[in-house]
Amino acid sequence: MFVQACNAFSENTVLLPDGEGGVVVFDPGFSSAQEWEWFDALLDEHGLVPKAVWLTHAHLDHVMGCHGMHKRYGLRPRLHSLDRPTYEMAHWAAERYGVALDPLPECEDQDFVDGEQLELGQLNLTVRHTPGHAPGHVVFVDDRHARVIGGDVLFQGSIGRTDLPGGDPDQLAASIENALYSLPDHYTVVPGHGSATTIGVEKAGNPFVNAAGTGMLQRK
Ligand SMILES: [Zn+2]
Numbered sequence: 001m002f003v004q005a006c007n008a009f010s011e012n013t014v015l016l017p018d019g020e021g022g023v024v025v026f027d028p029g030f031s032s033a034q035e036w037e038w039f040d041a042l043l044d045e046h047g048l049v050p051k052a053v054w055l056t057h058a059h060l061d062h063v064m065g066c067h068g069m070h071k072r073y074g075l076r077p078r079l080h081s082l083d084r085p086t087y088e089m090a091h092w093a094a095e096r097y098g099v100a101l102d103p104l105p106e107c108e109d110q111d112f113v114d115g116e117q118l119e120l121g122q123l124n125l126t127v128r129h130t131p132g133h134a135p136g137h138v139v140f141v142d143d144r145h146a147r148v149i150g151g152d153v154l155f156q157g158s159i160g161r162t163d164l165p166g167g168d169p170d171q172l173a174a175s176i177e178n179a180l181y182s183l184p185d186h187y188t189v190v191p192g193h194g195s196a197t198t199i200g201v202e203k204a205g206n207p208f209v210n211a212a213g214t215g216m217l218q219r220k
């Protein structure tokens with residue numbers, strides 16, 4: 001697995017090799033020549049060919065490389081149907097934040113659904129719908145390697161913001177409790193921003209949502 005913080009929002013673009021020379025690109029945030037050079041060098045060094053673009057959600061910072069992934073490799077992103085409106089809004093968000101966004105390609109026709117098993121090469125991931133930060137947010141659970149591609153749901157010592165369109169604090173807390181804290185403690189969470197963490201560490205000490213129910217988002 002490779003992680004590169006990209007663009008003005010320090011968004012983690014995650015690359016998961018499929019064990020057969022392919023690589024899945026999660027949330028491509030490449031926005032500059034240097035970031036594409038890093039990607040090219042990594043593909044060269046490890047002999048990898050991009051096979052799929054899978055989105056945890058479609059906020060601006062997670063889709064900035066979608067144009068390039070389509071132009072270079074003919075890959076269209078897959079996402080959850082409830083985040084298609086978020087994808088459509090990315091250009092509006094780019095204007096609002098004053099950053100450049102190349103025209104986005106059409107998404108793949110087949111949207112992710114909760115519980116879906118994704119198989120590609122030797123990868124086997126489970127999709128879990130985790131709304132609250134974005135309505136169609138999903139995480140990808142890799143049981144074989146005890147890790148989760150988590151997007152902007154649960155961060156090291158923090159959680160995703162809920163003040164953007166379609167955000168909902170109660171939903172976010174429920175998503176974390178149901179889809180993430182139900183996983184074994186040793187599972188690593190690779191989030192959309194910042195450092196990786198584990199389910200056990202966040203369950204014990206996350207100040208917003210924790211297993212004891214004393215988090216700031218849980219106190220009513
Ligand atoms: Zn986001």
Ligand SMILES: [Zn+2]
Pocket residue numbers: 009011059061062152192193
């Ligand atoms: Zn983000």
